[in-house]
Amino acid sequence: MRKRWPDEKGRRFYKDLQKRLSEKLHHLDNVELRNINTLLAIDVSYKEGHAMVCGVLWDVGKACPFAIYRYIEPVYFPYISGLFFIRELPPIVRLAKKVAIDYDVLLLNAVGAAHPEGIGLATHAGLYLEKPSFGITERIPYGFYEMPEKREKAWRKILDSNGNTIGYVIRSQKYVKPVFVTPGYRLKPETALSLAMSLPFNARLPEPLRLADRCSKKDFKKEVKIRGCENETIHSIKYPAMTGKQPG
DNA sequence: GCGACAG
DNA sequence: ATCTTGTCGC
Numbered sequence: 001m002r003k004r005w006p007d008e009k010g011r012r013f014y015k016d017l018q019k020r021l022s023e024k025l026h027h028l029d030n031v032e033l034r035n036i037n038t039l040l041a042i043d044v045s046y047k048e049g050h051a052m053v054c055g056v057l058w059d060v061g062k063a064c065p066f067a068i069y070r071y072i073e074p075v076y077f078p079y080i081s082g083l084f085f086i087r088e089l090p091p092i093v094r095l096a097k098k099v100a101i102d103y104d105v106l107l108l109n110a111v112g113a114a115h116p117e118g119i120g121l122a123t124h125a126g127l128y129l130e131k132p133s134f135g136i137t138e139r140i141p142y143g144f145y146e147m148p149e150k151r152e153k154a155w156r157k158i159l160d161s162n163g164n165t166i167g168y169v170i171r172s173q174k175y176v177k178p179v180f181v182t183p184g185y186r187l188k189p190e191t192a193l194s195l196a197m198s199l200p201f202n203a204r205l206p207e208p209l210r211l212a213d214r215c216s217k218k219d220f221k222k223e224v225k226i227r228g229c230e231n232e233t234i235h236s237i238k239y240p241a242m243t244g245k246q247p248g
Numbered sequence: 249g250c251g252a253c254a255g
Numbered sequence: 256a257t258c259t260t261g262t263c264g265c
Contacts, residue, residue, distance in 0.1 A: 046256050081253040111254050141254050
């Protein structure tokens with residue numbers, strides 16, 4: 001993994017890019033809940049300099065998985081809050097490209113609109129893969145909200161500084177710590193909320209993500225030995241919508 | 249220098 | 256995310 005990257009200049013570039021991209025996305029939030037039957041839930045775990053990605057194809061109506069994919073590659077970039085996509089988008093994209101079966105929506109263990117520039121990893125993933133997307137996390141890097149009552153199964157809005165709804169805090173069961181649901185790409189906040197609440201919650205995170213999380217950790221060492229390294233980096237990934245040049 | 253920081 | 260033992264509380 002490269003060290004000390006991106007530098008201040010690089011970070012500013014990506015922050016500005018995110019701001020520009022984010023402004024163009026609002027008009028595209030037109031996917032309706034009734035057209036969503038399947039989703040691909042993705043999660044990543046890390047060990048020994050490698051990223052293990054797991055994708056779970058989930059049938060929303062039957063509430064069960066119907067295919068599972070795994071993929072591993074070296075880690076090339078550090079984690080930076082607000083620029084999480086630089087680290088995790090590349091492996092996620094390469095896992096998703098191995099999924100030949102079609103699906104309706106992407107679900108990431110990352111934030112979408114509840115982000116300083118309004119465009120977290122969940123948004124980047126949908127944008128890059130041209131799929132509607134949303135995210136569910138245990139914490140958020142940006143947003144204003146009140147906690148739902150501890151002893152109630154309930155949800156509350158998450159607002160940005162202008163009072164716009166950018167997601168929801170939802171307590172899936174009494175006394176369970178809340179999770180944060182945020183729209184990513186082509187979904188309205190309410191649609192992401194409804195979709196999230198239609199999933200089974202046997203733990204803090206909904207079943208498809210919990211499954212993806214568990215499978216991304218299983219037999220990690222073994223996989224690291226078997227697989228080779230694919231020498232690709234963030235630089236090999238170009239957004240169709242990206243304009244402007246990278247610094248340096 | 250120290251704490252905070254989506255995963 | 257990951258490194259890590261026991262422990263307190265909902």
